[in-house]
Amino acid sequence: MPTDPGPRRSDARRNRQSLLDAAASVFAQAGVEAPVREIAREAGVGAGTIYRHFPTRADLVVAVFEHQVDSLAAAGDEVVLGDWIQQFADFLVTKHGLADAMASDRAGFERLHTDFVVRLEPVCARLLDVEVSAGRMCSDVRPLDLMRAIGNLCIGAEGNGDYDAHRMIEALLTGLSTGTDDTRRGAVLRSR
Amino acid sequence: MPTDPGPRRSDARRNRQSLLDAAASVFAQAGVEAPVREIAREAGVGAGTIYRHFPTRADLVVAVFEHQVDSLAAAGDEVVLGDWIQQFADFLVTKHGLADAMASDRAGFERLHTDFVVRLEPVCARLLDVEVSAGRMCSDVRPLDLMRAIGNLCIGAEGNGDYDAHRMIEALLTGLSTGTDDTRRGAVLRSR
């Protein structure tokens, strides 16, 4: 399977790249919720041009973050689960409301979500398997659930320095690990 | 301090109640992101009427959920932390995307968030104190952080039955409890 040849005309290829650059810049500065028109203006093109290259706003977001997702997927070969999860969290928190955007607007950002899942779920699954096989983690945790939970815990961590997402992620992982007495699981701090 | 007398005219009082009823119904059926106009239509009033009673969309949401927040606050006197947290989660998940709405749109829903915090934070703080004093929970967890984390974990739990928010909450609480060997905390599943 050869690489996508992209648009046929040179101006189309140029504009596509301009849009990606502009979007990356605008997203970094104003968050992923930035208006489409602002990206178009930054790229020096009309609004219609965006939609010829990226059928929907979410497609543009996916395209912009795609290579970062790639490197996250690649990191799965080099680190263990706990570290990878924290990298995953870092990525979500840093990208200015990306976690928020993925949580809200689930209809619109389904493509983005799908893309993330398709690329990262296998990585997470493998790392999870390693831990389970080593007996360090209980076996009833599905990769998707874990990723969703981590993603959710990152929400709101970017604006206010008060909320420490990494701390909560640490706790979640601790709770899912097999270090605790299994008989207590499912009833921690509940009424006796 | 006497109770708020409310609007002066009878039709105003009637419409205010109609709006609350209509909003509760619409929110339950279509989620808290339902358009203002739909609520107005359901209540049989004009769009402008909403804004005379509730300066902004979020104020209406706050008003609708206020008494449910009350009962949640009251529940704090009867149950222990673990149970209360699960009730808190139930409330968020049931209310059709309430957790989502609070996470996204932080600017718009700040009032709602503030209201939740003001009413529920003391309750959570007290229950947390009980656990810490009993030595069942580590002492560096702030009520607000815990509530935010729980709220976040609930996101997306309403649509797909796949994701089990309660399971993840259980794990988080386990991770924050003092049952685990403290020397391991902060480095679970991390590279060695």
Place this chain on the structure above:
DNA sequence: ACACTATACGGAACAGCGTTCCGTTTACAA
């Protein structure tokens, strides 16, 4: 009973969003 006015009402109007449409321009091949 009536008239007066503060209060409240309805819905048109505004601004901003994502997206679509279409007349115009342009890159490339013949």
Place this chain on the structure above:
DNA sequence: TTGTAAACGGAACGCTGTTCCGTATAGTGT
């Protein structure tokens, strides 16, 4: 050079939350 498929810009559409204002009315003083 010329023909045309491809791509362009930006006005237009439908949706949102919110504001505005001319109209209607509930409650009061006479």
